[in-house]
Amino acid sequence: MKTSIATVSLSGSLVEKLHACAAAGFDGVEIFEPDLIAGDHSPEEIRQLARRLGLSLDLYQPLRDLEGVDDAVFADNLRRAGATFATARRLGIDTVLVCSNVATATIDSDEVSAQQLRRVGELAAEYGVRIAFEALAWGRFIDDYRRAWRVVELAAHPNVGVCLDSFHVLSRGHDPSGIADIPGDKIFYLQLADAPALSMDVLSWSRHHRLFPGEGSFDLAGFVRHTLAAGYTGPLSLEVFNDTFRQTDPGHTAVHALRSLVWLDDQVAHTLTEATPPTGFDFVEIKAEDTSEVEVLLTQLGFTPRGRHRTKPVSLWSAGAARVVLNEQQARDQVPHVAAIGLQVPDAEATSRRAAELMAPVAYRRTYAAEQPFGAAVAPDGTEMFWSSEPAWVAEFERGVPQGPSPVAAIDHVNLTQPWQTAEDAVLFLTSVFGLSAGEPAEVPGPTGLVRSQVMHNADKSVRLPLNVAPHILDGAGLPQHVAFSCTDVLALARAAQAAGLQFLAIPDNYYDYLSGRFGLAEDTVAELRELNLLYDRSPHGHFIHFYTRTVGTVFLEFVQRFGAYDGYGTDNAPVRLAAQRGRLGTVRT
Structure with missing residues (x-):
């Protein structure tokens, strides 16, 4: 060619x-x-x-x-x-x-x-x-x-x-x-x-x-x-x-x-190494000079501290199959942010060869001889992408607590803010290197303009990466990233987190008045949603309940439960969330 x-x-x-x-x-x-x-x-x-x-x-x-x-x-x-x-x-x-x-x-x-x-x-x-x-x-x-x-x-x-x-x-x-x-x-x-x-x-x-x-x-x-x-x-x-x-x-x-x-x-x-789409999330990494605020959130949400890395200032937290890595290495003056995503792939060597053939920039991190090597590349927005076939790296964390039961099941999706300059590049990167598919773009109204969103996913949706492009006036600022976790009982999780002192993102009362009229929900159901700052959505295939934490640095957490065959993200609730994050920063209703 x-x-x-x-x-x-x-x-x-x-x-x-x-x-x-x-x-x-x-x-x-x-x-x-x-x-x-x-x-x-x-x-x-x-x-x-x-x-x-x-x-x-x-x-x-x-x-x-x-x-x-x-x-x-x-x-x-x-x-x-x-x-x-x-x-x-x-x-x-x-x-x-x-x-x-x-x-x-x-x-x-x-x-x-x-x-x-x-x-x-x-x-x-x-x-x-x-x-x-x-x-x-x-x-x-x-x-x-x-x-x-x-x-x-x-x-x-x-x-x-x-x-x-x-x-x-x-x-x-x-x-x-x-x-x-x-x-x-x-x-x-x-x-x-x-x-x-x-x-x-x-x-x-x-x-x-x-x-x-x-x-x-x-x-x-x-x-x-x-x-x-x-x-x-x-x-x-x-x-x-x-x-x-x-x-x-x-x-x-x-x-x-x-x-x-x-x-x-x-x-x-078919001249390249065949694309082998990921089979699931391995981990998500949040990086900061000081990750203690994120540790507080994870504790309130029932995550288990699995230990510190034996050679690096890095800790591992888990709940269900979800793993969160908190990284304080080489992070001076950095506030908490999503720095890396780990993916499980069927053939790590094949994915690495394909990434090299497609000129994906390599993410370099020091790895000692006794540690598991990862395939690694840098996405266009700067997020580091790692992949492996077996999570043997978990054994590198020491002096942790045995993991207990939790309503948290797995990482549902990781929502990444994209600079307007690299949004199309990110779609091509994830499509070509990892074989992900691109959903139809959607536009969500926010307080400062439309936010464009496009979801990249594998075939069974065990990997979902919504890419959000902020209005140009923001140039990416003011639009935080977030990690969403799937739950088996989001109501029980919210109640336990409330008892542990979690600061939810405060949702306005007007939303619940609207919710009652739109879906015809029972009064006691709406009251429970209101009490716990939970949001609700429904499709012809099922319904969806979710809540958000406060933002720490530039990242917040979301916890979701999908009922029936609901396959969305509560898109109609996004304007409420964006307005609450912008207008009620620091406002808490527990």
């Missing part, structure tokens, strides 16, 4: 983009014309820089609004095309992208468009250049790749072929199986982008919401298979217009982009 990326997909100057692409490991790039003309390096200097960096320059783009026009307009278009071809040759690029006309076309005729493309092809040949004709999804007359191919076929010129762009094909719901009708040597270029399923005009969708492969809803693997089966042998190139990526560090984005292509290649050809 030869990899390439359009410079429009990255932020920064053209020179910065080239350096980022080379450092990430791309084979080549597409030069976006505005990037060149806005820079102060000549085409020859860009050509030499790319050569020094080991990058091929694969495509120059875009040449717009050429065909489907009258003779007078076309004469000027030929002049403009010649100037573009001259620049391409100065760059050393032999393929130029020509988009179907969206603005100036006045003649809806395949024959006229073909005749004009033939003329453009003849001119391109004089410069040693080919043109790749692309049907834009919002083209005035030509908006379907199949019609673009008909026009190219009618043009009948060796320097005229097609460019296939996954967004323009899949966003319109066109059937990609028709790609098989195009000879492979006439597919001059392939551009790839994923996208979320949105209901909006296709131009805005394309210009602002494209994603890298694996982050959206398109079947890119099927699209690529059709193209390769037709005989295409050129690069797999990314063209991703996205407001986030054009504001973030180009080095990070380039690595993210290349990982998406490696993942896509694996989906098409």
Whole structure:
């Protein structure tokens, strides 16, 4: 697989983009014309820089609004095309992208468009250049790749072929199986982008919401298979217009982009170590300079202190199958926060090989010879992910108390706040490295704006990782992370915790008045929920009772009980929780 990326997909100057692409490991790039003309390096200097960096320059783009026009307009278009071809040759690029006309076309005729493309092809040949004709999804007359191919076929010129762009094909719901009708040597270029399923005009969708492969809803693997089966042998190139990526560090984005292509290649050809999704949570780690406040919470909630690590300032607490690691190592000035998640996987070595193949950054921690080694990687938000097949590490904790019975059963989910810059990257990371599936995104209203949430999970939902993106105004601040534990009797746990002095997150009385009317709950049931600061939700498949602790540092705990086949997270209660956390910080009702 030869990899390439359009410079429009990255932020920064053209020179910065080239350096980022080379450092990430791309084979080549597409030069976006505005990037060149806005820079102060000549085409020859860009050509030499790319050569020094080991990058091929694969495509120059875009040449717009050429065909489907009258003779007078076309004469000027030929002049403009010649100037573009001259620049391409100065760059050393032999393929130029020509988009179907969206603005100036006045003649809806395949024959006229073909005749004009033939003329453009003849001119391109004089410069040693080919043109790749692309049907834009919002083209005035030509908006379907199949019609673009008909026009190219009618043009009948060796320097005229097609460019296939996954967004323009899949966003319109066109059937990609028709790609098989195009000879492979006439597919001059392939551009790839994923996208979320949105209901909006296709131009805005394309210009602002494209994603890298694996982050959206398109079947890119099927699209690529059709193209390769037709005989295409050129690069797999990314063209991703996205407001986030054009504001973030180009080095990070380039690595993210290349990982998406490696993942896509694996989906098409199965070239990587097979993904082995985790079978459950191993532990969650909360890190701080001083974890004593978290210890108080865990004690009040019936967790058992299982001991201190024999070589590190780390303690282990457990209840049921749930394990919480409290880490004070190298944590000066840090408040309690979720620092790491441990996963149980069927084959730890296989997961480690896959992580390495997908360029996942390694999380480094000192491990002594007598201690269990973990596979380890750093997620895009900085959370460290560890994995093992057997929890032998538990024996490294000494002088603990034997674990007693508890209504707490296991870790239900770990809710991670994502910076807006890395939200899509996190989805791809968890999908590609761990084989998790992405649920449909949801938006929850909060006191400062909408919070976007998307749950990553394995097949049986024994691993659930909701990813929450705070409103941009917060930049991630003010939106705490939390760990949720499943219970066999959440009411009994709440009563025991109340007796032990637990400070619940105080839920307003208005919520319980609303709850009674919405679900028609009995008065004594509502009174019990009110007394214990419990929240309630119901679906057609069951119901859900849960409560929250106060926030310590940037983390709080949640305890949940699912009844029947309830599979949600009490999403309708989230605005109540967000408002309570923001407006009643420190307010307690016991």
